[in-house]
Amino acid sequence: MPREYRSIQEVAGPLMLVRGVENVSYDELGEIELANGEKRRCRVLEVDRDTALLQLFENAAGINLANSKVRFLGKSMELGVSEDLLGRVFDGLGRPIDGGPEILPRERRDINGLPMNPAARSYPQEFIQTGISAIDGLNTLVRGQKLPIFSASGLPHARLAAQIARQAKVRGTEEKFAVVFAAMGITFEESDFFIESFRETGAIDRTVLFVNLANDPAVERIATPRMALTAAEYLAFDEGMHVLVILTDITNYADALREISAARKEVPGRRGYPGYMYTDLASLYERAGRQKGKEGSITMIPILTMPEDDKTHPIPDLTGYITEGQIILGRDLYNRGIQPPIDVLPSLSRLKDKGIGEGKTRADHSNTMNQLFAAYARGKDARELMKILGEAALSPTDLLYARFADAFEKEYVNQGFDTDRSIEETLAIGWRLLGILPRSELKRIDDRYLDQYYEAAKDGRRR
DSSP: OOOEEOOEEEEETTEEEEESOOSOOTTOEEEEEOTTSOEEEEEEEEEETTEEEEEESSOOTTOOTTTOEEEEOSSOOEEEEOGGGTTOEEETTSOBOSSOOOOOOSEEEETTOOOOOGGGEEOOOOEEEOSOHIIIIISOEETTOBOOEEEETTSOHHHHHHHHHHHOEETTOOOOEEEEEEEEEEOHHHHHHHHHHHHHHTGGGGEEEEEEETTSOHHHHHHHHHHHHHHHHHHHHTTOOEEEEEEEOHHHHHHHHHHHHHHTTOOBOGGGOBTTHHHHHHHHHTTOEEETTOSOEEEEEEEEEEGGGOTTSHHHHHHHHHSSEEEEBOHHHHHTTOSSOBOTTTOEETTHHHHOSTTTSOTTHHHHHHHHHHHHHHHHHHHHHHHHHOGGGSOHHHHHHHHHHHHIIIIIIOOOSSOOOOHHHHHHHHHHHHTTSOGGGOTTSOHHHIIIIIHHHHHHHHO
């Protein structure tokens, strides 16, 4: 029988101090009963001898110190898991908000999960097709990888996230594929956009959504990605599914972390964020991956908005350290109407070489990718020179490269948010664009691939 305490000393913002407690442990769930019988949830943040510091899940309004009581439940926060999670929408604490029935769980799992033994990890090496050329062709996503998207305020990362969730698939297998989508600190309008977008396309049938709104408590925002990852671990390692986890927006999560740290009067680190933010983010990101002997996998795409478009800000900086690359959205491309505005040159997928090539995508993929990168980089330089010196100052070859850069952005990157391209279509567009340049300039492509694809691409370009 849980013991009740009427020894609440203080309430300060989302925190509550209770004295005289016994046998209470860190992260334990508690229940506050108000004088009118209303119940609110909390968890233990810190225990110092007989004093416990609690974090409230709801707001503190109406808590009367003398007449309220606290009961500790002897367990940490859990999520009930079963295959019935698919197709459902939950709030940040795992409660259904889609009007459907409660989940009948097979079991209840601690949302902090169990750390994966590094020796039990399998190396990510299978291609995931997102249907987006700038990712599939140049910064390939691999099964079991964690590949963040670095966005900025006002850029369409929500639409890109929804597009990836709708279109992503593992090619060439009949294995089950699921998407776990966690939205943190978003507006009601954005939440509605995600839910409707998935319902319209039928993608909701293979999706689990966890939605935390901007007006929900900060502590719920801390729990939301952990709820999502617990659901993903069950679907991947118990049900044998390939799971894509999309977390948006990590910036809102980190701000909630900072808010709670400030309430606890902790010494701040860089820009006011807590010193343990690196460890905290790692405890999320490192739950992605593959396990030896298990069919399923967890691939993760965290999305974050860089404050003031600054990639040296602690949130993108630490995320870049932990994850395996980044997809960067460019404001310049967005202003020119390129959708999605993926800036391919500073973007990187560190595992792309492992997920492409013969048997995975196509034998010419690696060569084509390197050549497109090189040609686009030179084309952008040529275009900048043209602005400064004028067209007459450029050589005929440089003019071709400038033309290539324009065509690359308009035809390859700019595909809109509803087009789903296969990897074959992406490679065909790449070759068609390379047809702008003379064969002698394509030094990064093997002659046998040039013989096979270049002339055909050039003819396609002329038509």
